[in-house]
Amino acid sequence: MTTPLRLGIAGLGTVGTGTVKIVQRMANRLTARAGRPIAISAVSARTRDKNRGVSLSAYAWEDDPVALATRDDVDVFVELMGGSDGPALAATRAALKAGKHVVTANKAMLAIHGQELAELAEAQGVTIRFEAAVAGGIPVIKALGESLAANQVTRVLGVMNGTCNYILTRMESAGLTYDEVFAEADALGYLEADPTLDVGGIDAGHKLALLAALAFGTQVDFKGIEIEGIEQVSIEDIEQAADMGFRIKLLGVAQMTGRGLEQRMSPCLVPATSPLGQLEGATNMVVLEGDAVRRIVLSGPGAGEGPTASAVMGDVMDLARGLRLPVFGQPATTLLPAASAVAAGAAPFYLRMRLQDKPGALAKIAAVLGDEGISIDRMRQREHTEPSATVLIVTHKATRAAIDAAIGGMRGTGVLVDEPVAIRIEDV
């Protein structure tokens, strides 16, 4: 089979340019490994005249990505524009309708329109590959959809946003507040144009929604995710948690429960000695748990030109070699609706509160916890000089609802100096 596989690449930012570079640099190797050449027919981007450090003169240029996606000389539409709607969505739909396979890094588009696009692709006899959309160069989509295909997946969890993990680990190592590290990251150009997508947990939530669909055979259900960003994480909690053997991570967790699919993306305490607890900087880590495989851990760069382009090209190579899988591992029409917005199950919680320094204050707090059926695993009150005392409590397993009720009850005791903090402790 020596017919080349012909790509149309839309979006020539970091990842698009990186993809073009690999096709050019590795031509012989790609041919040897795919059994056929990988060629670029045409490219498209917002701006044509821009030095991208790579020659595009051998490729046709299209101003309109829809025109690119439907060209006769394109077999695979490589969508690297981003954005959940707009041109990316229009061009992806057009490509599928024209019978082209799609390779994309666009987690937002698939998290929101994944079901529609998968059904469209499969009706047209083509597929959508999206390894680059989750955790950059880490082959988590392939591991979940292919390697673990014979497992009943029990839980998927991980740190899937490098910016958030960078901010949290930098806060801890430098003893800085969230606002200070945010400003620092901004000055260094580490933040996206709209940083709330990252720090608000939205971007990581998009990724989690895709993993959950693949893991549990459910329709992508981004709206069903309980999302909380890292904006409220304080340096004090990071330090107190560290002192008790934990680190705070923006953790995504998806698991199938008797009540339906539970999906959440929120700051959690994890044991400092666990692989997730040891994760530094912008690295991503995903843990996959299945009934047969037990637990595998994958980590690596979650973003960047090379790693993301590597994932894009892995998908391209799969298509060149003839792999044709349903988008989410089984036909899209057989995916079950996820029973949305299932509240998270019980877990231990970390509680931090400041109490007035007067007799009986702690007893009142303990009584309120007892009233809500929450038992205390560990408690710590430090020596202090101010007229208030910081108390740290690690509870036994409790639901978030019980914790919230207890915090309500604490307010009624009149011994709180300020609002208590409650963070879930995840068993990783």
Added chain:
Amino acid sequence: MTTPLRLGIAGLGTVGTGTVKIVQRMANRLTARAGRPIAISAVSARTRDKNRGVSLSAYAWEDDPVALATRDDVDVFVELMGGSDGPALAATRAALKAGKHVVTANKAMLAIHGQELAELAEAQGVTIRFEAAVAGGIPVIKALGESLAANQVTRVLGVMNGTCNYILTRMESAGLTYDEVFAEADALGYLEADPTLDVGGIDAGHKLALLAALAFGTQVDFKGIEIEGIEQVSIEDIEQAADMGFRIKLLGVAQMTGRGLEQRMSPCLVPATSPLGQLEGATNMVVLEGDAVRRIVLSGPGAGEGPTASAVMGDVMDLARGLRLPVFGQPATTLLPAASAVAAGAAPFYLRMRLQDKPGALAKIAAVLGDEGISIDRMRQREHTEPSATVLIVTHKATRAAIDAAIGGMRGTGVLVDEPVAIRIEDV
């Protein structure tokens, strides 16, 4: 496509039985995900009458694995007998000649006969899949051969033998000697019938040979691996290394150098804070480095019924879904001979020696190192009461040949109490 994919499974030990269990337990899911049923036509094992905790009555029985492998109602021969030659090899050859795909967990057979078998498979238009042969449930073969297909792989390294890592971490945590932990593991039934395959580094070497072929497009070259087992690792070195921030691991490393393919499997010091340094117990970990992806780390259970059967069934699912890749990622006839037995490049070394406690002893040792062009990064001599002093040295980069020459020179100084220990420090 509703034609079932029909398996013939030879070998009903832990992994074979685990594979049968998955096929039975997950029938509906496998059909949904593969788009066709996965069926078992026939099985074979040494002993027919044995309670394996799973019903085999629905399958034909063959005493002879060759007969099983060539049955008309078998599409895929699943070889789980083990052994580099004998029945496993005979049945695998027979299966390929009969135009059957092969799925195997047999690292020894492929490390020794991989080139011949791959050429035979490809001449017959079938393939051999072997995810289960390396690192159990961790999808390292898929990651290297598919996800990183567009990378120039620069280095592959890892801990690939759970027994050795268990012994080394147990020595450290319990402060026991190698012989003590070996006896303990033997009593607990953790060791293979021939434990030298594990502790001698042979089993891990077989796995490294397969990874190297896939990573570098070279013919499998098990004989080209520099292998050293863990039998000589002393508790004293484990403790001294720990004290200097290192842990000792049986580490496999394959990298392409200007001189050819360098492959080694030997005890190495790695930083205690690195992912490899933190690896505990029987877990395996493989690090893949490529020009685009930079570095990904995969870890998980390297053995056991569930994880290994999960990998076997991942391969079966790939075949059911129509994936047809060359055995080692590109046609076997295009794999280049590995320039064998390339000596390892320079690295820092850890040296431990006991010196007579007399003036000038250390100066003589330092002079010998200087004569061989080896410079000292760190040195440590502890307070001591005996008439000899233990000296620890971390060198700057040096070749093993220079280190060996220096040790020869040290012997001539007359200040050594016993034979120095030299262990490579790997940059992980």
